Amino acid sequence: xAGCPRKAxxxxxxxxxxxxxxxxxxxxxxxxxxxxxxxxVVSAPSEPSLLNITxxxxxxxxxxxxxxxxxxxxYLELRLWSGYxxxxxxxxxxxxxxxxxxxxxxxxxxxxxxxxxxVADTASQATMRRYVxxxxxxxxxxxxxxxxxxxxxxxxxxxxxPLDVRESDVEAAWNASLSAGLLELPARVKRSSPxxxxxxxxxxxxxxxEYRAAEIEQLGQPEVEADARVKQVYAAVRRLxxxxxx
Numbered sequence: 001x002a003g004c005p006r007k008a009x010x011x012x013x014x015x016x017x018x019x020x021x022x023x024x025x026x027x028x029x030x031x032x033x034x035x036x037x038x039x040x041v042v043s044a045p046s047e048p049s050l051l052n053i054t055x056x057x058x059x060x061x062x063x064x065x066x067x068x069x070x071x072x073x074x075y076l077e078l079r080l081w082s083g084y085x086x087x088x089x090x091x092x093x094x095x096x097x098x099x100x101x102x103x104x105x106x107x108x109x110x111x112x113x114x115x116x117x118x119v120a121d122t123a124s125q126a127t128m129r130r131y132v133x134x135x136x137x138x139x140x141x142x143x144x145x146x147x148x149x150x151x152x153x154x155x156x157x158x159x160x161x162p163l164d165v166r167e168s169d170v171e172a173a174w175n176a177s178l179s180a181g182l183l184e185l186p187a188r189v190k191r192s193s194p195x196x197x198x199x200x201x202x203x204x205x206x207x208x209x210e211y212r213a214a215e216i217e218q219l220g221q222p223e224v225e226a227d228a229r230v231k232q233v234y235a236a237v238r239r240l241x242x243x244x245x246x
Contacts, residue, residue, distance in 0.1 A: 039067050039211035045188040050084055051213050054202050057108060061158035063093065066204045066211065073208045074099075078177065080237050082218070083108070085199035092237045093160075094174050101170035103163040103240050111139040111157055114150040128153075165240050173237050180232035185214045189226050195219075201230050 045051055058079075059065045066079060076096040083089030091106035113135035119127070132155050139157050185203060197217035204213045214230075222228040 039069075039071075039206060039209050041067070042210050042212040043187040044211075044213045045215040050200060050202050050215050051204075054081055054204070057106075057156060057158040061106070062160050063104070063106065063158065066206045069206065071206065071208065072098075075206065075208060076174075077204075077206045078174065078182070078237065079106075079204040080177075080234055081106075081202040081204075082234060083199055084202070085197075087199060091158075092240060094170055094177075094237060094240075096171075096174075101167040101174075103165050103170045103173070104160050105163055105241065106158050106160045109139040109157050109159055110154065111135040112152060112154045113138070114147060115153045117149055117151050120151045120153070163240055169240060173240050176236035176239075177233045180236050181229040182233050184226075185216065185230055185233070186226055187212075187214050189216055189224055191223070201234060203230070203233070 055065050055067065063079075066077060069075075069077075074096075076094075078094040079091050080093075081089060081091045089108040091104075093104040093106060095102050095104070111132075113131055115123075115131050123131075131153050135153060135155060136157050139159075182203070182205070195217060197219060199218040201216045201218060202213070203216075205211070216226060216230045219227050222231070
């Protein structure tokens with residue numbers, strides 16, 4: 001429908017192409033060395049993984065790459081991403097820094113712009129950056145009709161907003177996620193046969209200098225314990241989005 005934002009879908013089969021396209025457009029703008037902030041990876045999903053594009057969104061936003069953040073030993077942050085399919089991809093973020101709790105909502109918004117094909121075929125990285133910057137000034141508005149002789153340039157922007165919640169509520173959500181089995185989630189669920197899921201969860205956790213991540217499909221009917229557990233963890237943090245009682 002004209003005027004309606006397109007929802008980007010991400011699958012394991014196509015993730016390599018999606019990441020390559022996104023990197024080609026934005027790599028120079030968003031990557032910076034931060035080796036001294038690199039965390040020890042305790043666990044992470046095997047490749048190809050949605051974690052790659054997730055970390056790219058984070059690098060280009062106010063969140064930053066959770067694996068590369070410079071943090072204190074008592075720092076704690078949980079990012080629970082949901083989507084990567086027909087629905088909008090969102091992240092609920094729980095953070096404890098300097099002894100205080102806070103929470104944020106991240107939303108991945110599609111950004112599009114037309115570019116003359118001859119320009120696209122010979123464009124330098126500086127030219128591509130200008131077009132991407134222009135696309136990001138009109139995020140959420142789809143290009144209804146691509147002109148003849150033009151190419152559609154698309155990228156994504158992660159918009160991050162603080163949640164108006166009490167510190168005690170964020171801490172309670174964290175404790176509930178632990179009780180639901182957050183630390184027992186596998187990096188990836190071993191399936192007896194390949195499945196195609198419309199949506200997925202990506203979970204990132206930073207505790208001091210340790211980082212762990214998981215990617216688990218969203219299934220209507222859980223196949224294994226981890227499927228049920230990740231739903232409970234998601235529900236525990238998602239409740240922060242409910243209206244706060246007066």
